[in-house]
Amino acid sequence: MKSLRFILAGIIFGIVMTKSEAISWYRIQEMFRFQSFHMYGIIGTAVVLGVIAVALIKKYRLRDFQGNPIVIAPKEKGIARYLIGGTIFGLGWALTGACPGPMFVNLGYGFISMGIVIIFATLGTYLYGVVKDKLPH
Amino acid sequence: MKEALLAPWPWYISGAMIAGIMVLLLFFGKSFGMSSNFRTICSACGAGKKVKFFDFDWKSQMWNILFLIGTVIGGFITHLFLTNGEPVVIAESTISDLAALGIAAPTGMQPEELFGMASLTDPFNIALLAFGGLLIGFGTRYAGGCTSGHAISGLSNLQLPSLIAVIGFFIGGLTMTFIGLPLILK
Numbered sequence: 656m657k658s659l660r661f662i663l664a665g666i667i668f669g670i671v672m673t674k675s676e677a678i679s680w681y682r683i684q685e686m687f688r689f690q691s692f693h694m695y696g697i698i699g700t701a702v703v704l705g706v707i708a709v710a711l712i713k714k715y716r717l718r719d720f721q722g723n724p725i726v727i728a729p730k731e732k733g734i735a736r737y738l739i740g741g742t743i744f745g746l747g748w749a750l751t752g753a754c755p756g757p758m759f760v761n762l763g764y765g766f767i768s769m770g771i772v773i774i775f776a777t778l779g780t781y782l783y784g785v786v787k788d789k790l791p792h
Numbered sequence: 793m794k795e796a797l798l799a800p801w802p803w804y805i806s807g808a809m810i811a812g813i814m815v816l817l818l819f820f821g822k823s824f825g826m827s828s829n830f831r832t833i834c835s836a837c838g839a840g841k842k843v844k845f846f847d848f849d850w851k852s853q854m855w856n857i858l859f860l861i862g863t864v865i866g867g868f869i870t871h872l873f874l875t876n877g878e879p880v881v882i883a884e885s886t887i888s889d890l891a892a893l894g895i896a897a898p899t900g901m902q903p904e905e906l907f908g909m910a911s912l913t914d915p916f917n918i919a920l921l922a923f924g925g926l927l928i929g930f931g932t933r934y935a936g937g938c939t940s941g942h943a944i945s946g947l948s949n950l951q952l953p954s955l956i957a958v959i960g961f962f963i964g965g966l967t968m969t970f971i972g973l974p975l976i977l978k
Contacts, residue, residue, distance in 0.1 A: 673866065705948025
């Protein structure tokens with residue numbers, strides 16, 4: 656039953672992403688064309704509240720439900736991997752209008768064709784694993 | 793109440809709930825990030841035997857796969873019970889920009905031209921979706937995260953690498969929107 660909470664959290668996330676239309680290709684196009692505040696509002700609100708929540712967790716050294724300290728592992732330093740990798744992802748995001756979460760939400764919503772995006776995204780990750788050591792990080 | 797539930801939800805509700813889910817996962821002892829699931833799937837399919845990057849204890853990431861399954865169910869539930877089926881209302885300027893690319897004004901959640909059932913028999917469209925998927929899978933792992941891991945979790949933790957990654961997301965997104973899409977869709 657411990658696993659049920661993750662499924663439930665995922666269900667809520669799926670509903671929220673659909674109800675705010677963040678899974679829509681149209682909304683992502685609107686965002687990249689700077690023609691609406693909608694997506695910036697969603698991400699902005701999440702980040703502002705997230706910053707406050709994480710700051711409070713750190714300040715009061717809060718522990719998780721199992722009693723372990725909450726630690727957020729910092730990302731390793733670097734520029735190339737984040738800038739290049741981020742740019743490659745951005746190209747795919749604007750083309751398909753879906754980031755990894757919304758891909759799966761779309762599938763559940765009934766867009767079977769999103770399955771193609773999912774299969775090839777898995778393949779893309781495999782490809783990265785193969786050539787990883789030859790890339791600048 | 794029922795009408796408000798069935799209509800699209802405003803951005804501040806969505807943003808607050810996304811932050812809530814991120815915090816909830818922290819209290820579950822996990823961190824919010826969707827793209828690492830692709831690595832887990834590769835590993836679960838046995839890729840670790842051939843490629844070192846996938847040789848890790850993927851079962852420790854089962855919680856995230858469960859979360860992923862939840863998102864699929866969430867989309868399904870919304871489609872069945874929580875929508876009025878009305879087209880996405882986007883800016884007039886976006887509608888006319890997209891018309892110039894041959895994408896009609898919204899009639900639902902997604903453009904039929906790209907995601908409709910008929911588009912599944914069009915080899916060019918399948919190639920387009922496949923290419924997009926490849927870029928996403930490769931790019932997110934290279935960058936070590938996607939919108940959830942970097943833009944939400946990472947920026948909430950005020951991490952510089954995440955800010956650099958988000959700048960990358962926009963360099964790529966703007967390039968595709970203003971240079972790539974006109975070439976591909978026309």
